[in-house]
Structure formats: C-alpha cells, structure tokens
Amino acid sequence: MQLKPVCRNNPSPLLTELPPLGMDVATLADDFRRYYNYTLGCDGDCLSTHYPYKALVLTLRDRLMERWKQSKYAARTRECKHAYYLSMEFLMGRALGNAMLNLGITDEVGRALYELGLNLEELAEVEMDAGLGNGGLGRLAACFLDSCATLGLPVMGYGIRYEYGMFRQLLENGYQVEEPDHWLRDGNPWEIERPEHTKRIHFGGRSEHYRDGEGRSRVRWVDTNDVLAVPYDVPIPGYRNGVVNTLRLWRAAATDVFDLGEFNAGSYPESVAAKNAAENITMVLYPNDASENGKELRLRQQYFLASASLQDVLVRWVRSYGNDFSKFAENNSFQLNDTHPACAVAELMRLLMDEHGLGWDEAWRITSNTMAYTNHTLLPEALERWPVRMFERLLPRLLEIIYEINARFLAQVAARWPGDGERLRRMSIIEEGPERQVRMAYLAIVGSYSVNGVAALHSRLLVEGLFRDFHELWPEKFNNKTNGVTQRRWLAGCNPALAELISENIGEQWKVDLRQLKRLAPLAADEGFRAAWRAVKRVNKERLAALVEAECGVRLPLEAMFDVQVKRMHEYKRQLLNVLHVIHLYDRIKRGDTGGWVPRCVIIGGKAAPGYAMAKLIIKLVNNVAGVVNGDPQVGELLKVVFLPNYRVSAMEIICPGTDLSEQISTAGKEASGTGNMKFMMNGAITIGTLDGANIEIREEVGEENFFLFGLTAAEVEAVRASYNPDAIIAADEELGRVMRLLESGHFSRFEPGLFEPVIRSIRSPQDPWVVAADFRSYVDAQRRAAETYLDQERWTRMSILNTACSGKFSTDRTMQEYNEEIWRLKPVKIQSRDQQTAISD
Ligand code: 26Q
Numbered sequence: 001m002q003l004k005p006v007c008r009n010n011p012s013p014l015l016t017e018l019p020p021l022g023m024d025v026a027t028l029a030d031d032f033r034r035y036y037n038y039t040l041g042c043d044g045d046c047l048s049t050h051y052p053y054k055a056l057v058l059t060l061r062d063r064l065m066e067r068w069k070q071s072k073y074a075a076r077t078r079e080c081k082h083a084y085y086l087s088m089e090f091l092m093g094r095a096l097g098n099a100m101l102n103l104g105i106t107d108e109v110g111r112a113l114y115e116l117g118l119n120l121e122e123l124a125e126v127e128m129d130a131g132l133g134n135g136g137l138g139r140l141a142a143c144f145l146d147s148c149a150t151l152g153l154p155v156m157g158y159g160i161r162y163e164y165g166m167f168r169q170l171l172e173n174g175y176q177v178e179e180p181d182h183w184l185r186d187g188n189p190w191e192i193e194r195p196e197h198t199k200r201i202h203f204g205g206r207s208e209h210y211r212d213g214e215g216r217s218r219v220r221w222v223d224t225n226d227v228l229a230v231p232y233d234v235p236i237p238g239y240r241n242g243v244v245n246t247l248r249l250w251r252a253a254a255t256d257v258f259d260l261g262e263f264n265a266g267s268y269p270e271s272v273a274a275k276n277a278a279e280n281i282t283m284v285l286y287p288n289d290a291s292e293n294g295k296e297l298r299l300r301q302q303y304f305l306a307s308a309s310l311q312d313v314l315v316r317w318v319r320s321y322g323n324d325f326s327k328f329a330e331n332n333s334f335q336l337n338d339t340h341p342a343c344a345v346a347e348l349m350r351l352l353m354d355e356h357g358l359g360w361d362e363a364w365r366i367t368s369n370t371m372a373y374t375n376h377t378l379l380p381e382a383l384e385r386w387p388v389r390m391f392e393r394l395l396p397r398l399l400e401i402i403y404e405i406n407a408r409f410l411a412q413v414a415a416r417w418p419g420d421g422e423r424l425r426r427m428s429i430i431e432e433g434p435e436r437q438v439r440m441a442y443l444a445i446v447g448s449y450s451v452n453g454v455a456a457l458h459s460r461l462l463v464e465g466l467f468r469d470f471h472e473l474w475p476e477k478f479n480n481k482t483n484g485v486t487q488r489r490w491l492a493g494c495n496p497a498l499a500e501l502i503s504e505n506i507g508e509q510w511k512v513d514l515r516q517l518k519r520l521a522p523l524a525a526d527e528g529f530r531a532a533w534r535a536v537k538r539v540n541k542e543r544l545a546a547l548v549e550a551e552c553g554v555r556l557p558l559e560a561m562f563d564v565q566v567k568r569m570h571e572y573k574r575q576l577l578n579v580l581h582v583i584h585l586y587d588r589i590k591r592g593d594t595g596g597w598v599p600r601c602v603i604i605g606g607k608a609a610p611g612y613a614m615a616k617l618i619i620k621l622v623n624n625v626a627g628v629v630n631g632d633p634q635v636g637e638l639l640k641v642v643f644l645p646n647y648r649v650s651a652m653e654i655i656c657p658g659t660d661l662s663e664q665i666s667t668a669g670k671e672a673s674g675t676g677n678m679k680f681m682m683n684g685a686i687t688i689g690t691l692d693g694a695n696i697e698i699r700e701e702v703g704e705e706n707f708f709l710f711g712l713t714a715a716e717v718e719a720v721r722a723s724y725n726p727d728a729i730i731a732a733d734e735e736l737g738r739v740m741r742l743l744e745s746g747h748f749s750r751f752e753p754g755l756f757e758p759v760i761r762s763i764r765s766p767q768d769p770w771v772v773a774a775d776f777r778s779y780v781d782a783q784r785r786a787a788e789t790y791l792d793q794e795r796w797t798r799m800s801i802l803n804t805a806c807s808g809k810f811s812t813d814r815t816m817q818e819y820n821e822e823i824w825r826l827k828p829v830k831i832q833s834r835d836q837q838t839a840i841s842d
Helices: 025-039 050-076 096-103 106-115 120-124 136-151 256-260 268-282 296-321 343-355 360-368 388-394 396-416 421-427 440-446 456-464 468-473 487-493 496-506 514-525 527-552 575-591 613-630 649-658 676-682 695-702 714-721 726-732 734-744 757-764 772-791 793-805 812-824 836-840
Strands: 082-086 090-093 130-132 155-160 168-172 175-179 199-203 206-211 217-222 225-237 244-254 332-337 371-374 385-387 437-439 450-453 478-480 561-566 600-605 639-643 661-664 686-689
Touching: 025 050, 025 106, 050 096, 050 106, 050 120, 050 225, 050 244, 082 136, 082 296, 082 812, 090 136, 090 244, 090 649, 096 106, 096 120, 096 136, 096 225, 096 487, 106 120, 136 155, 136 225, 136 244, 136 332, 136 487, 136 812, 155 296, 175 613, 199 296, 206 396, 217 343, 217 396, 225 268, 225 296, 244 268, 244 296, 268 296, 296 332, 296 343, 296 388, 332 343, 332 812, 343 360, 343 371, 343 396, 343 440, 360 396, 371 440, 385 388, 388 396, 388 437, 396 421, 396 440, 396 468, 421 468, 437 440, 450 456, 450 812, 456 468, 456 478, 456 695, 487 496, 487 649, 487 676, 496 514, 496 527, 514 527, 514 793, 527 600, 527 639, 527 649, 527 793, 561 649, 561 772, 575 600, 575 613, 575 639, 575 734, 575 757, 575 772, 600 649, 613 639, 613 757, 649 676, 661 676, 676 686, 676 695, 676 793, 686 695, 686 772, 686 793, 726 734, 726 757, 726 772, 734 757, 734 772, 757 772, 772 793
Parallel strands: 082 155, 082 332, 155 244, 332 371, 371 450, 450 478, 561 600, 561 661, 600 639, 661 686
Antiparallel strands: 090 130, 168 175, 199 225, 206 217, 225 244, 385 437
C-alpha cells in the first residue's frame, strides 16, 4: 500500500489537525509519564538515567513536531526561495536545554520533573554532545542554524551523520590519547529517519557518451559502485516563534547489490565485507581542523554529502516544476561551508546535464548563480587539493566536468589577459606538477556568485593575497560576513545568572536583538550594579572551578584572575606563547619578584589533530609546566596552571561564563575570525589579543581602553620575516632569556630529558612562521597591564560590563541577516505562534 501525497487542497484524515499539545506543567508531566511507562516500558527495575532523559526528549520532540510541520507547510505553499547550508560539520553540542529555551518551557519542565521526583539539571547532563565537528567552522554552522530558525529564514542544513564524532581526549601522563566517540550508542531520540528520501550515490566506473532519442549528444556515468544515502532529520527550533527548520544528516548504507553478492561474484563473506566498505563512508569525522591532504575516504565523504543533498533538492524541485529549471537559480542558494562540499559545483552540472537533459550553458547559468562559497582560512597549506588521479578513479564523470569548467574559465582569463601564460598557470583549477591536483578553492570561486571571508581583516587579506587574481577578474563576487555566535546558547542558555541580571535591567529583547545590550553601558557607572555583576561572575567561577577540580584534581582560588585559552591546539594560535608567559610568572615567583602580585589561574584546553606531533607536544608541555607550578609550595595560590581535557561545546558552556581574561593571541594574519573570542566577550571577559581576525572588530566595538592589545600587526609580521632573528631577541630580553634557560635546562622535563627540544628549536628558528619570540615582550607587558587593572576590581568590572554591552555586533542573527540581504535574499516565514505569550517564563 502506498499513501497518497497530501497538500492543502487534498487533506487526509490521517493528518487532520490535532489539538495543540499543552505546554503546562501538568500536561508535560502526563506526557513524560506516558513515554516513560509505555513507550520505554520502564518499571521499578529501570535504574539508568537514560530512560527519563529519553522520555523528556520525546515529550519535547512532540512539541517541536507540531511546529516543524507548520514551518514546512508555510515555506512550501508559496514560491519560496530556500537556502541550503552544505557543511561537513555541524558541532551541535547538546539539544535539550536549547529546545526548552526556544520553546519557552524551561521552568515548566523543571517543575514537572520536580513533581515526578527528578532533577532537570541532572537529566540534562545525561545527553551526549553531538560532536559532529572539529571546532570553529562546525560550531559556526550550528549557530547559523539557530539564528536562521529564529529569523524565520527558510534555510536547511545538510551534513553527515557520523557514527563517531570528534574523538574524546584523555590525558595519560600529560599526553593526549584519543578515544572514539560512539555518541549514537544509546540512540539519538532527536532524529527522525526518513528512508523514503534515500538517494543513490555513484563512485568509480566511467563515462559513456551516447546520443539520446532526439539525437542529442549526452553523457552517462556507468559501471559504478553505488552507495545509498539515508537521511536523518533533526529539528532546529527558532526562539519562541513557532518556526522549526531542518538539519538533514546523511548516513551511508549498502545497496541490495551488496547483499545479493553480485558485486563480489557471489562470495558471501566478501560481499558482506564490501557492504562494510560502503557504510564506512559515514563512520567517522576527520579530526583535523586544517586539511589533511589526499585521504580517499575524505573525498568520498565530501562527494557523498554534495551529491545526496543536491539530488534531494532536485527531487523536490522536479515534483513541483517537472524538468523546467528556468527558475531554479531564482529559488535556491547553496552556501558551501569552506571547500569541503565544493564537489557540489561539478555535481550540480552533472545532475542538470546528465540526469535532466540540460545543455552546458543553461546548466552553468544555473550552477554559477546558485552556489556561494565561504572561506575560513588564510593558511595557504590548508587550501584543499585533490590528486587528479584519485579524482579520476573515484569520480571520473566529475573530473571530466571540472576539466570543461576549467577550459572555459581559462579561455575567459586568456581573453582578458592575452599572452599571460603565467597567470593561466596560477589561476588554473588544475595545478600542474609531478602530481596534478584539483584546487578546490578555485573550483568553488569559479562556480559561485559570492565568495566571502569571515571577518573584515580576513576578507581583505583574501583578496590581497590568496585570491588576488580572482578578485582582479571578478571584484563584485567578493564580500565579507563577520562571524557571530548565537546569544541564545552562548548567553541566555549557558549563563542564566548573568542573563537574569541583564533582563532585570534592560528587559528580554536582547535575546532576539543583541544590540540592546548597549543599554547596559550606563550601568557600568552604577556601583550597586557592578557589585551584582561581580557576584554573578563569582558564581560562574565556582562552577568552572568545580569542573576543573573534577577533571584535573586542582583547586582554583576564586579571587584569582581566571585566565583562559580554549580552542583547537595549533601552532598559529600560539598556546606556546601563553606557556612562555606562565613560565615567566613562575620565574618571577621563584625570584621573589611578587610586589603587587595578582593571583592567576591559567586554564588551557583544546584537542590536537591526532597526527599533529608539535601540537601534541605542546599539550605535554602545558601539563609538565602545570605539574611543576602546582606542585611547588613556594608558588602556592599565586599561580595555578591546568590543562582541561576534552574541550567541547558543553564544556565551553561552563568555561566562558567563569572567565575573566580571554586569550586570543594568534599570529596576526592567521586566524580567519575566531568565535570563542565572541563568546567570552559576551559573557563579560576582557580580551588580551593581537590585531587578528575578529579581535580587531571586537576592539573597535568595545574601545581600545577595554581591550589588552599586543603584538605585531599582520603587515609587520610579514615584514619582520626577512630578518627574523629569535636568538637576538632572546639575548636582548632578560626575562625571555630566563624563560628559555628554564625550558632548556630540562626543568619541565626532569624524567624525559630533551623532550621539548622540538619546541625550543621552533622558538629559536629564524623560519618560525608564528614568530613567537617576536611578540613575547609586548605580550608580557600587556599581561602586566591586565594584572594591574585586575587589582582595581571596580575598574575591571566596568570594563567587563562594557565588553558585554558592546558585544551586540557578534550575534549570528546579524551575520545571518547580512548573508540574507547580500547573498540569499530569502523572504522570512511568519508562523502564527502561540509561543510568544509564554516567552516571559524563562
Ligand atoms: C579538510 C580536509 C581534510 C580533513 C579535514 C579538513 C578540515 C576540517 C575542518 C579543514 C578545516 C576544518 C576547520 C576549520 C575551521 O574551523 N576554521 C575556523 O573557522 C572559524 C569559523 O569561521 C573561524 O572563526 C576560525 O578562525 C577558523 O580557524
């Protein structure tokens, strides 16, 4: 039996409107008990907290489901343009607190559970983080989805349902050890499997040219090995507006051919093994936050995402418009989250031509007016390249299309700059050399109508550097969209005490209009408000200290300045510079130079890519320094150092509210934007930072007097390289000299002599790309200014309040409005919502 498709004028008794689900304490408690007792079959023997957690999620999911359907109908009934955010990563973290917050029923749920003898905070802790991302780029995608739903923008996320997310980081003897993150082990109650929307993805084979019934020359991709893409939908609720958007994640499954054994010549065990190979595609997230070149499985993942998502959109299009694609570009935009899904450019061409019979010109007009590309890096070595030979083996038809795109593109370049062979070589999508490579960024630029960077400096440096030639050719394509974070998760959700203090004083509108925070600025002069502000920070420092004690076994003194650097471990982010400062503070204590001392707790956390030896060695260094410092009775409470293991979204929700000083100390010109910097600022931390990424805009917003600036500018970094001489800098700086001697004497590697040689060599190398030694002096001076300021708690509090007050720009609501006004041009969907009335309850 097949069900008939249903629409407005073809209602089905199956779907006729049910009465809205109650949002009151009693109804929530009833539903919860029904799930607990019947759906999950719990009885007195059920001791696991997973059952009440699941019952709660199902209770909430029903409320989301009502709104999900309404949102779908609202976006489908008119000619409604959609945007699709294509991303290999969505670092969602936990969904429970966010769902309650956005539905406006946190208090009601808390009371319902209390009446059932349960504790909401404890249940929320049961949820695993959905760690389907590495860091900034993946978390940005998650914040974007939250803001789009809140703004009512019809934007759908497309990603991969990795069986294993970002690895769990353990420390053994100070070394990082990775453990697989089997986050789906106990099931994922938020997701809905949609097997009826399964798509078929081709790999391998060859292209075959033929003539169709009308005598036209066509191409088909034959003799392929196919894999199925099965979608799982995750609801993305907007903030109290009745909107629920969709994140669709694809899982790889073997086709029936594998089971039948045809593919493997009838040999059953081999056939089942091959089935595994197919399903491996979505097994694990690659844990590198800079491109790891040439891994075939990664290319398979990328194409799998691009193809499944494009087919999905095209199926919906054809259902409404048949094979008339004349208005497709008007009605659809694909935002490519870096080059990871950039196969989509060639894949859309293939689908339009080979599957839907369009000619090249029409297909190209559509593709190049539909795709938009966001770049997230300035490191040339992080630009993705794929060996042509691998492409040819895995995606022969795509490579053929890329060659044609490139030929037509280079003809355009040649027409604009006749005789400039060097330029053709530089701009070609195919890099020539002993191993020819496909330059994915160039494919993305050529195939897109918009190319953006993620902070003002980054966007400027892109067009002056990496993409200079392309900017010269198409200046109108390039634009900036400064990143943001969602204040629902990163202030309202994670910092309830501060959220309440803010709302008491300026109302609740800041949750949907972050610029309202500006109204806090005058309160910085109010002594009573400052005292209340400090009391909130104190509570949050207690929470953070409890986390640190549980994870690291170190007790942090609460009056100390909490000085925090959490982010992926990377040389350009310069955790090493932070460590050098810590060693310097330790050295001062040992020398008795402690006049006017400000006690500090230095907290460092972050994962290193498993193959990144230097980043892993720096983790070990932090741990060894922590061991020496924390174990020295002479240091006592003056200085504590910890490496907080397994940094992740749910840890940041405790870390950023409890932070005093935010470390944003990357080598200028290397951090595209940063987004942790924004979370800290929003929660009243003061930044010590370089003129890099969005730090520049943070400083602009808050004023130079409320930001501890240090270091070379991006231009100065480039200028200094020619004559960079770290040995001379070390010799000329007494304090840096002492730090280096401590490091070189083996003071922090007593049992492993020579362990930190590679670190020392990199600091002393004239080729050090991160110029750590060059910024040491100005960093230490800025740290001194920070400490002196902290001594004056009233002044520090004023600065802290102003940081929050001036963080309004850094909402992803603003970022998404800019994407929409300048790239997507979608009409917001309005839902008749009963959620607004309950909006006062949180
Ligand atoms: C690529 C190929 C193969 C394997 C892995 C990768 C890969 C995966 C993740 C490459 C890069 C990433 C992640 C990059 C990232 O997170 N970039 C950060 O993006 C943030 C959001 O725009 C910025 O704020 C940060 O500055 C930027 O570093």
